[in-house]
Amino acid sequence: MKTLEDLTKEQLINDLIKLRRRISELEKIEKDKKKYEEELNRVKAMFEGLFEFAPDAILVVNHKGRIIRVNKQTERLFGYSRNELLDTPLEILLPERFRKIHKEHRRKYMAEPHVRHMGRELELYGRRKDSSEFHVDVALGPLQIEQDLFVLAVVRDFTEFKKSEAGRLREKTVSDATIDNMPGIFYLLDEQGKLLRWNKNLEQASGYSALEISKMRFLDFFAGQDKETMVQSIAVFTNGHTSVEADLTSKDGSKTAYFFTGSRIDIARAQWLVGIGVDITERKRMELALRESAENLNEVNSALKALLRQRDEDRKEFEEAVLLNVKNLILPYFEKLRGSKLENNQKTWLDILETQLREITSPFTRKLTFQQMHLTPTEIRVAALVRDGKTTKEIAEILGSSEKSISVHRNHIRGKLGLHGKRANLEAYLASLT
Numbered sequence: 561m562k563t564l565e566d567l568t569k570e571q572l573i574n575d576l577i578k579l580r581r582r583i584s585e586l587e588k589i590e591k592d593k594k595k596y597e598e599e600l601n602r603v604k605a606m607f608e609g610l611f612e613f614a615p616d617a618i619l620v621v622n623h624k625g626r627i628i629r630v631n632k633q634t635e636r637l638f639g640y641s642r643n644e645l646l647d648t649p650l651e652i653l654l655p656e657r658f659r660k661i662h663k664e665h666r667r668k669y670m671a672e673p674h675v676r677h678m679g680r681e682l683e684l685y686g687r688r689k690d691s692s693e694f695h696v697d698v699a700l701g702p703l704q705i706e707q708d709l710f711v712l713a714v715v716r717d718f719t720e721f722k723k724s725e726a727g728r729l730r731e732k733t734v735s736d737a738t739i740d741n742m743p744g745i746f747y748l749l750d751e752q753g754k755l756l757r758w759n760k761n762l763e764q765a766s767g768y769s770a771l772e773i774s775k776m777r778f779l780d781f782f783a784g785q786d787k788e789t790m791v792q793s794i795a796v797f798t799n800g801h802t803s804v805e806a807d808l809t810s811k812d813g814s815k816t817a818y819f820f821t822g823s824r825i826d827i828a829r830a831q832w833l834v835g836i837g838v839d840i841t842e843r844k845r846m847e848l849a850l851r852e853s854a855e856n857l858n859e860v861n862s863a864l865k866a867l868l869r870q871r872d873e874d875r876k877e878f879e880e881a882v883l884l885n886v887k888n889l890i891l892p893y894f895e896k897l898r899g900s901k902l903e904n905n906q907k908t909w910l911d912i913l914e915t916q917l918r919e920i921t922s923p924f925t926r927k928l929t930f931q932q933m934h935l936t937p938t939e940i941r942v943a944a945l946v947r948d949g950k951t952t953k954e955i956a957e958i959l960g961s962s963e964k965s966i967s968v969h970r971n972h973i974r975g976k977l978g979l980h981g982k983r984a985n986l987e988a989y990l991a992s993l994t
Contacts, residue, residue, distance in 0.1 A: 569699035569714040572614060573675055576712055579607040580703055617715040620703065621650050625666050628710070637717060639689035650713075655687045666711075673702030673709065686715065695722040745808075745818065745837035753777045753794060756832065765839070767811035783809045793820070794833065800824045805840065817844050886917060891978070918978060934976060942969040947990035 617634035651659040695718035748757035807815040822835030
């Protein structure tokens with residue numbers, strides 16, 4: 561059974577009208593008065609109880625706009641006593657700035673009376689006895705008593721509702737502003753993939769209007785393999801979180817690369833998918849540029865390595881040519897000059913010249929191989945063993961030769977290396993060359 565608090569204002573008005581109509585019907589009945597007297601009293605009691613103890617302020621106003629009846633809640637809500645309100649114009653309960661226009665509204669209503677709800681279509685205010693104002697929600701209904709027409713008004717204090725409504729409006733405004741100013745696409749999907757909420761970035765990126773998007777599913781923004789990828793990704797409803805890269809296809813058919821993330825949220829026993837998409841076109845362009853740069857760099861490195869190898873080969877050829885020319889074309893004349901009759905100062909100059917020439921070519925000499933030193937195969941084997949620290953006796957045993965033969969080979973090697981007459985250690989010299 562409904563309590564008075566459960567009744568809407570419209571229901572309250574309709575019930576009061578019905579009861580009042582029934583009272584009028586019963587009052588007109590003269591026959592069987594005794595039969596209907598009990599019902600009349602019961603209906604009157606119900607009307608009085610519902611009128612007097614309703615949680616909303618209830619007023620009855622005559623065709624002149626004067627108050628003829630109020631309930632207790634009217635006294636509490638407006639701060640006036642019952643006697644102060646009776647036979648006073650209804651406008652006493654309105655702020656002064658609305659009183660003149662309200663009279664015109666009241667006149668029009670009396671011309672076409674009907675049940676109507678006013679508070680949610682208009683910003684309505686009530687005025688208390690202490691002149692304070694507050695938001696009200698008002699419902700009106702015609703009340704016919706015999707030949708007279710009255711208006712039944714139900715007034716509810718709407719202050720708390722307005723406060724909560726203002727709070728909800730602020731929250732929605734902040735929420736909408738936050739979502740619309742996100743750097744990417746925002747989307748909220750139901751379990752069927754239908755878009756429940758999105759931001760303006762999705763409209764701009766896709767080229768679809770808000771009305772068109774409201775009729776679309778999220779998968780409608782993808783084509784081909786990207787759609788298959790998104791179908792698998794929306795399996796987030798089973799694992800709670802996902803992320804994926806896919807191309808969003810706009811209304812004109814163009815595609816834009818996006819990185820999408822989504823998470824499942826459970827609200828009112830329903831699973832929704834909330835997520836964002838970030839345009840990664842620039843990142844893709846940079847990745848491609850980096851790959852192309854890396855490929856170009858590899859080509860440059862390969863070319864540079866080839867150039868360096870060629871440079872080394874050219875340098876080695878040059879050094880070999882210089883060294884061999886000095887050895888074959890210049891140094892023999894030094895030996896001939898020494899065999900000729902030279903004065904002491906001339907011999908000194910010749911030694912200095914030979915020393916300086918060998919010093920100039922020494923960097924080239926140290927880099928020559930045994931083959932480039934024009935050693936015979938046997939001399940190459942002997943030189944390698946000398947370099948490795950073997951004695952003449954050990955070398956002779958290894959090569960199956962006599963110590964005397966090995967000594968001759970060592971002497972030839974020193975001669976080809978230009979070490980005759982010098983105290984240079986052959987083993988150390990050979991090690992430095994290779």
